[in-house]
Amino acid sequence: MSQSVLPVVLLSHFIAALVALGMPPFFGLILTDTFAVEHTVWVGWFYIIPTVCTALAAPFWGRIADRFGRRWSLLRAQIGLAVAFVIAGLAPGVVTFAMALMVQGFLGGTFAASSAYLSTVARGQNLTQSLNWMQGSARSAMILAPILFGFFMTWVPAQRLYLYMAILPLLSALLVWKLAPPDPVSGGPGDQKHSRERVSASASWLRLRLLYFGFNFALVASFPYFIPWTQERTGSTAAMAGVLYSLPHAIYLIILVSPLRRSVFFGNPWTLPAGLTLFALSYVIQATAGTTAAILAGRLVMGLGMTTCLFALNAETARLTRTENAGQSFGALDSAGKWAGVAAGVLAGVATGMSNQTAPLWLGAVATLFTITLTVTLRQSRRLPGQRPGRRQP
Known part of the structure; x- marks a missing residue:
């Protein structure tokens, strides 16, 4: 099963990661051109807002995923990113834009959610290779996204691009919903050994x-x-x-x-x-x-x-x-x-x-x-x- 699920999860993560990893290099442009923020020192702080929020929220969402299902958690992360991108694209001021980045951090976390889901359909060496491919997905997005968005920004304002790109995590959620099976039922003799x-x-x-x-x-x-x-x-x-x-x-x-x-x-x-x-x-x-x-x-x-x-x-x-x-x-x-x-x-x-x-x-x-x-x-x-x-x- 893992061989058929892996491409779906990789593609959905790559699509969702494009915006999350590709837009931060343009924060300086958004803050100065859209919100007229003069002090560039603020760029660094905006850069870490979603990172801090993800760091705070990831353990909580991990426990929720174990209780209610890893596929559900993956869908939650992708829809959360879409909501955050819509808020960022429509933000009338810098405070609202910062709140959008907080939402992105608190409700996102697609990498951890995707990895946890893959652990339900892969074991051992197969899981190792799946995690290697997940890192490849993230690094592909990191390389391609700044080039792609830099090209689009010749026609579309940087902030407005967030609004248009909100469709990407929604597309990711649709891929997972239609093509990735629900978590398999856990339990069995091995669980007692794992508890010990x-x-x-x-x-x-x-x-x-x-x-x-x-x-x-x-x-x-x-x-x-x-x-x-x-x-x-x-x-x-x-x-x-x-x-x-x-x-x-x-x-x-x-x-x-x-x-x-x-x-x-x-x-x-x-x-x-x-x-x-x-x-x-x-x-x-x-x-x-x-x-x-x-x-x-x-x-x-x-x-x-x-x-x-x-x-x-x-x-x-x-x-x-x-x-x-x-x-x-x-x-x-x-x-x-x-x-x-x-x-x-x-x-x-x-x-x-x-x-x-x-x-x-x-x-x-x-x-x-x-x-x-x-x-x-x-x-x-x-x-x-x-x-x-x-x-x-x-």
Whole structure:
């Protein structure tokens, strides 16, 4: 069943994510041209409004999904996005626009909802690959959306585009309603075993949330300032800086559609530390680079490290996922990632103000080194007392 459901969920998530991920780069244009906001410092605050609200709401919606159904929760998230986009498109002032972003955060969360739903129709390696494809869907939207909306904005005002794009999450909801089956009925002999494992699994989920936080913090730290930093450092055009910005996400997609995605390397216990090491190295290369070619090399290494980390984290997530509490689990992971993004954005701004635009790169490198330490802790804690390194648990 998962093979037929996966394309439906991926397509619906991609359609819904286009607006949610593609419009924030244009917040500055909306605030200055539509609402006559003069101070650009407000752009950063508007950028994190939906992220904070999602971080707050995701655990709640996860518990609701476990109780009332993951398909229902996915439909709720898509309809919630549509409502938020309509409010944003019709907002008469900046306060109403901010409220629309709050609605988007509180009622959205399509990534966690889609992942939880997939856990009801896929297990083990199939779930790992499904989560990898979900990340591919998000990164495709991240690459395509700014280009697509930048093109549309030559004819349509930026704010009004929200109103027209509200049809996209509604289309996503229709796809899920018509083509995705309801949650299968849970229960069975395995549930008692899962209940007995719940206590030890909760500690593993806590460590996994810490890893998600560390990785996402390191990933997002350089996002807000990368393009202006690249232009200042190398004199590149905005188009070239945008290409360099998107390159790691393109590397992820290339590996995802190649046979490499099934490599046994991604199931190795040291996959995540290796990926984080590449990630930290990429930041050092970029922070010390003085030419476009050097930054290009750093972004290529970053793409390899990011892909390795995400594949490893998805494999660990699939290993720990239990259907009976999948909504709560994915909601907690989504919340951890969102809080990491908020913290990274705030600290990157502080670091830039205290130093320069290279500071977020060093901040990302330091955060990655701390996360490597967590991976060692996670690996050791999975061994049984007296178990030798390298032996797998039965």
